[in-house]
Amino acid sequence: MTLERYGHGGDLRTAAEAFGGEPGRFLDYSSNMNPFGPPPVVGSVLGERWRELAAYPDPAVRELRAALAGRYDISPDSILVGNGAAELIDLLVRVLRPETVALAQPAFVEYEQAVRHAGSRIHPIPLLAEQDFVLQREPLEPALRASGLLFLGQPNNPTGALVPQPLLELALEGGRPLALDEAFLDFVPDERNITLIRRAASQRNVFVIRSMTKFYAIPGVRLGFMVAHPDHIRMLQERQVPWSVNAMAQWIGCAVLQDAEYEERTRLWLQEERPWLADGLRRLGLHVVPGAAANYLLCRLPAQLAGRVDELQRSMGGQGILIRNAATFRGLEAGWLRLAVKLRADNERLLLTLGAVLDEMRGRFEGGGAER
């Protein structure tokens, strides 16, 4: 059974079925959450406000939209909150419904699914390992001519690469819509200079999608938002399921935005831990894609073990550590895996376990040649 049977990482129930034990026993490197866990204020909100669940949530999500508008200095009318970024990705493509959507590959699988749901065609933009998966001008230009929407991750998942600023400008030149998924951008130190949120709020061809899931470690809540021109936001909201954002999600969203200490702690941790883990992985013989400062690393096994990520995943899973087989991303061949960045003690355990499993696999490969 593959750990990615539903297309994503972080599926603890499937892990428990595959490797035994309770879902809670796993150290999960297969999904990219903030390892500090939800900010403590989430516990207070749930404990204090549960009686209010007897009422419907605010259908216009006013308090949270106002809080987000204040943070980014934009109008609340340019913000649509959704049941996770996933809902907004799907909604946007279904509403715009272009004949062809240009998608970089590899990228988050949900973009492709959204395009298929909308009945649109995909124009693939290949991202290449030898260019560290950074988007290049040559495949972008024909993609812009061939498509009615360009959908990009900023930074991209699973590569961690940022789209170079001049290419964003190029994409915006002709007025063609650009959807930018900034789900992981909060982790990037220069976020304020990179984000297109403020442009999206006023310019008609930019749609920025954000997730609150990753940075605040609340994937179970389902919370994301989109920033676009108010006319577009109105049209999108009309097509959204009513009360799509539940009351708890709205309260939690407002509360976590006020925890500046949590945000600062997260940025400081990642600044130190990402290079430390990347270094450790390289010392084990893995190739690590440089990427931006997002909280995950895309790695490739050495050539002689490239066909064995499944086996590696099983061995690691047996020892309680989940890793993401990145060969499930279109555009990546066998041998790639994606790992989250966690706290030091966990990262040490990851490196120790991974080192031992890789040694054992190499030993079998070198000793037994024929065995595969």
Ligand SMILES: Cc1ncc(COP(=O)(O)O)c(C=O)c1O
């Ligand atoms: C790049 C990217 N965008 C969006 C999402 C969806 O986030 P959410 O949990 O807010 O739906 C994910 C989740 O894995 C992701 O990796």
